Amino acid sequence: MSDTVIEPAVENPPVVFTQNKIGWTAWLQPLAEAELTDRHYEALVDKARAKSAYFALLVRDPDILEARTKTDNDIFYNTKDGLPRAERELAATAASRLNGCILCASVHSRFASQYSKREADVQKLLDEGVDADLGERWNAIVSASVALSATPPVFGAEHAKRLRDAGLSSEEISDVVHGAAFFNWANRLMLSIGEPTPAT
């Protein structure tokens, strides 16, 4: 028998970009915890993710989920050197704002605010969009993330120069590139296999 989708009737779905916590519900059947093998848990990396519909759905293909998660964690959490975490999250938020992923933007704008203490500027990005004026250093990061997130990407030497002029090293520019690029992966998954729900 062929599979069918889930069509959740979400009441009061989130319809604006927000830093508040919101939820997410799947359009395809996640694996139940009783179905998970050791291999699935290994692929989840963080076992608590078995309770997340998003990860319990993605774990249907464990090999790509595990590699994706380890790529994600290193790009964002490996901050012993390179771009500050706040600005990696800013790049992620800008990509999510451009692509239109309300859930991704909520999670990563919250991180950007938490690590930068610039909640009002982060909110301005959410409210006004990717052309909001956030000061030159942040403008340069948002502009680079947006150029890379366009399809096809239009990131060029002028974006790298603007980042350099704003004080970023090549290593930090590489971190902007990876943060923005990764969210072009994350946004497409999050947008296409389920939808945001109100905070629970």
Add this chain to the structure above:
Amino acid sequence: MTDTIDVIDHLVGISAGSPADALRDRRPITKEHAQKSWTALFEPVDASQVSLADRFAVAVFVTALHGDQGIAEFYGKTLADLENGVVLLSSVKALADLHATKGPYGHYPDGPLSAENTDGAILAIGAADRAILGDRLAAALEHAHLLTFHPRDASPEELQKLLDAGWSTTGVVTLSQLVSFLAFQIRVVAGLRVLAAA
């Protein structure tokens, strides 16, 4: 193949000891798992839900839609060696040439963001191409076009089209990862090319 090459290094054209090589070596975990992501999708242990030909055909389509002929040729070489690959390659490349556009566009849920809705092309593959590709791959390419250019238009109805064309739930997960991974890979390559040229 991947025993000997790192795919992103190969696509950027990074040589050992170059400044771009040093940039990548500075993040060995990212480099390792970007490569493992590629292997998981393109040298899968289990291809029962998504065939190799489907994987490489979708990859040629997505990379060509991004206008990156170098990366499209990389995937095309492997596709051409698979069963029926030459025919698929020619059909997929022609479709990508016809339907490449600029994104992201699409619609938001009804509300204040509706003012930001932008319309764009929606791919519907015609009968002649469908006869060459088969319904399964045709549905996958239509979905790949949506994910590439207007992901915020995704819906349960779009996923149902894949299931109706014979895709399993797990197959849809893998297909979604594959298209989304390519969006990442193409952009890492694009960014590193700029940094390598500086």
